[in-house]
Amino acid sequence: MVGIYGRRVEGLVESRKPPVWSLRKGTRDTIAGALGLALVVTANPACSEEGGRSAARIVSIGGAVTEILYALGAEERIVATDTTSVYPPEANGLPKVGYMRQLAAEGVLSVKPDLILAVEGSGPQQVLGILEESAVPIEIIADAQTPQGVLKKIEAVGAAVGKEAEAKALEAEVAADFAALAAEVAAVAQSNRKKVLFVLSLANGKAMVGGKESSADAMISLAGGINAASGISGFKPMTDEAVIAAEPDVILVMQTSSHALDADAVFTLPAFKATPAAESRAFISMGGNYLLGFGPRAAQAARDLAAKLYPDRIASQ
Amino acid sequence: MTDATSLPRPSAFRRRAKSGDRRRTGQLTVGLSALLLLAVCVLAVATGPSPIPLGDLARSLLGESDALSAREAIILHDIRLPRLLLGALTGMALGVSGTMMQGLFRNPLADPSLVGVSSGAAVAAVCAIVLGGGPLSAFAAVLGNSFLPVAAFMGALATTSLLYFLATKAGRTSIATLLLAGLAVTAIGNALIGLVVFTADDQQLRDITFWTLGSLGGATWGRAMAMVPFVGIMLAAVPFVSRGLDALILGEAEAMHVGINVETLKRATILAVASACGAAVAVAGVIGFIGIVVPHLLRLVMGPSNRYLLPASAFGGAALLIGADTICRIVVAPAELPIGIITALIGAPVFMALLLRRRNAFGL
Numbered sequence: 001m002v003g004i005y006g007r008r009v010e011g012l013v014e015s016r017k018p019p020v021w022s023l024r025k026g027t028r029d030t031i032a033g034a035l036g037l038a039l040v041v042t043a044n045p046a047c048s049e050e051g052g053r054s055a056a057r058i059v060s061i062g063g064a065v066t067e068i069l070y071a072l073g074a075e076e077r078i079v080a081t082d083t084t085s086v087y088p089p090e091a092n093g094l095p096k097v098g099y100m101r102q103l104a105a106e107g108v109l110s111v112k113p114d115l116i117l118a119v120e121g122s123g124p125q126q127v128l129g130i131l132e133e134s135a136v137p138i139e140i141i142a143d144a145q146t147p148q149g150v151l152k153k154i155e156a157v158g159a160a161v162g163k164e165a166e167a168k169a170l171e172a173e174v175a176a177d178f179a180a181l182a183a184e185v186a187a188v189a190q191s192n193r194k195k196v197l198f199v200l201s202l203a204n205g206k207a208m209v210g211g212k213e214s215s216a217d218a219m220i221s222l223a224g225g226i227n228a229a230s231g232i233s234g235f236k237p238m239t240d241e242a243v244i245a246a247e248p249d250v251i252l253v254m255q256t257s258s259h260a261l262d263a264d265a266v267f268t269l270p271a272f273k274a275t276p277a278a279e280s281r282a283f284i285s286m287g288g289n290y291l292l293g294f295g296p297r298a299a300q301a302a303r304d305l306a307a308k309l310y311p312d313r314i315a316s317q
Numbered sequence: 318m319t320d321a322t323s324l325p326r327p328s329a330f331r332r333r334a335k336s337g338d339r340r341r342t343g344q345l346t347v348g349l350s351a352l353l354l355l356a357v358c359v360l361a362v363a364t365g366p367s368p369i370p371l372g373d374l375a376r377s378l379l380g381e382s383d384a385l386s387a388r389e390a391i392i393l394h395d396i397r398l399p400r401l402l403l404g405a406l407t408g409m410a411l412g413v414s415g416t417m418m419q420g421l422f423r424n425p426l427a428d429p430s431l432v433g434v435s436s437g438a439a440v441a442a443v444c445a446i447v448l449g450g451g452p453l454s455a456f457a458a459v460l461g462n463s464f465l466p467v468a469a470f471m472g473a474l475a476t477t478s479l480l481y482f483l484a485t486k487a488g489r490t491s492i493a494t495l496l497l498a499g500l501a502v503t504a505i506g507n508a509l510i511g512l513v514v515f516t517a518d519d520q521q522l523r524d525i526t527f528w529t530l531g532s533l534g535g536a537t538w539g540r541a542m543a544m545v546p547f548v549g550i551m552l553a554a555v556p557f558v559s560r561g562l563d564a565l566i567l568g569e570a571e572a573m574h575v576g577i578n579v580e581t582l583k584r585a586t587i588l589a590v591a592s593a594c595g596a597a598v599a600v601a602g603v604i605g606f607i608g609i610v611v612p613h614l615l616r617l618v619m620g621p622s623n624r625y626l627l628p629a630s631a632f633g634g635a636a637l638l639i640g641a642d643t644i645c646r647i648v649v650a651p652a653e654l655p656i657g658i659i660t661a662l663i664g665a666p667v668f669m670a671l672l673l674r675r676r677n678a679f680g681l
Contacts, residue, residue, distance in 0.1 A: 101523050102653070104653035106365050109392055234518045
């Protein structure tokens with residue numbers, strides 16, 4: 001599993017709400033309840049006061065949260081991030097407290113934080129529990145793969161670090177970008193919409209694709225595409241015949257420093273050879289964190305994708 | 318893998334065959350492994366990603382409440398100490414269980430997984446991770462953070478009980494049936510895990526991967542204390558089973574003729590292993606290799622007598638696990654490595670080196 005779900009998917013895993021959770025309200029409630037309690041018990045009293053807002057030593061957990069902190073100009077207050085925080089590149093220079101779902105209590109405390117900003121889904125729970133007891137304020141940032149979710153994320157991070165004004169400005173900017181894109185996308189006739197297949201990886205020639213409820217699905221629909229793998233939920237392997245039956249017009253992949261999929265590798269596979277995408281060699285490769293992170297650059301990423309899908313109708317910025 | 322080659326033959330120790338020598342070596346090894354454990358404990362408490370001055374640390378441990386800052390006090394009392402206790406209990410459970418299983422199965426490769434502990438716990442843990450939000454959310458809500466360990470423990474016990482009943486007929490437990498049924502149950506368990514994994518999302522998959530690598534990261538006093546009775550059962554059983562396990566080297570019938578109640582011995586051993594290892598796997602995940610490496614290392618040093626081997630395995634297992642955990646905490650600080658990686662990376666080469674040096678003595 002590490003091979004498939006290792007480094008390569010970090011950009012994608014980081015700030016995406018798990019599709020199953022969005023299906024199953026029970027989990028969400030349990031987790032939201034637990035985290036909510038955490039917020040009420042520890043973070044709020046401290047955070048609503050000056051302690052959190054003027055925090056000078058922030059541990060930022062989650063790629064989108066880190067990106068927002070940078071966008072708000074709070075970067076010099078970050079002392080450590082997690083391994084999913086890879087943008088902007090300077091964020092890689094900061095100490096890493098591990099993968100967001102596998103935090104170490106003493107490791108986090110060792111950087112002497114006075115505020116921990118963690119995206120929803122960070123953990124494990126026991127470690128969060130220990131951190132809560134340590135009296136360092138923890139703010140859990142809700143995560144949803146929608147334009148609204150992005151705005152909420154920016155607002156929450158801004159409020160947590162006392163940068164409300166900057167957050168408002170960024171929110172307005174991002175909201176305007178989303179609205180402009182939505183208007184342009186709406187102008188694309190349904191019959192002209194392209195079927196997009198997001199390929200996460202090709203392990204052993206088997207395609208792991210992004211089905212509905214996945215972050216890739218959300219991005220494809222924002223960009224005015226139709227998810228060719230809508231019969232699947234989450235990121236799952238797709239059989240060769242299903243790939244052919246899905247008739248994707250475009251293959252979308254994540255660009256990473258290693259393991260980059262290229263058009264040749266994909267289109268020589270029997271399953272993909274017979275697709276419309278192979279005929280027109282329609283192949284789009286975008287940075288994983290950029291494409292699926294649902295951070296402050298989400299609107300821009302959606303526009304980039306839309307511009308690649310419909311070059312004559314939608315312009316990239 | 319017959320009896321003759323599996324465990325060191327008595328003749329291999331002819332050089333120091335006088336029983337007084339053997340006993341002294343045994344006692345010495347038990348003492349040394351206890352000292353080693355103590356040293357490792359001190360090291361584990363004194364080191365970590367946040368440096369705490371040794372003097373302050375000692376004063377805080379001696380009860381001076383203002384020796385450390387609030388942050389340091391939390392790191393020492395709520396993170397390092399419960400983790401140390403959890404590591405010690407888990408290491409003891411794994412080390413002693415390995416020794417017991419190798420004695421019971423008369424097979425050098427035996428480990429607790431043969432009685433279904435790991436596979437049962439793994440199936441339950443994976444279900445808890447993946448289904449805890451869906452079909453099992455009612456349990457998850459009631460148990461909160463304890464859901465996964467409780468589920469894993471129940472899974473371990475259920476599987477061991479199933480195997481025990483499968484292998485027991487007319488009051489007699491067949492070790493061979495236990496072994497074969499164990500393989501079958503493990504295969505079923507893996508299939509079930511595969512089925513559940515298929516429905517998992519990426520984050521849950523990451524959680525499963527990390528769980529199978531083991532970690533002492535979630536240690537709290539509550540969890541560590543919850544383990545005490547289960548490991549206690551196993552440690553309490555040690556003096557009662559050690560003679561029996563020694564006699565069992567000769568074979569079941571022979572052990573019976575020597576006056577050992579073989580069926581009681583089997584039951585006691587299986588119960589001890591299931592309770593301690595079930596609890597260990599439940600709180601710390603699957604930590605491999607300790608149950609194999611520690612007993613064999615000690616056998617190479619002190620010979621096969623379970624009377625000394627079992628207590629030495631307890632100390633040695635705890636020392637190896639705590640030492641490995643200390644490395645995990647420091648080496649990529651402020652992040653943390655899964656402990657399974659380190660136990661295998663330290664344990665295996667040491668074991669191989671000793672094996673190669675002493676192979677002649679074992680006729681390998």
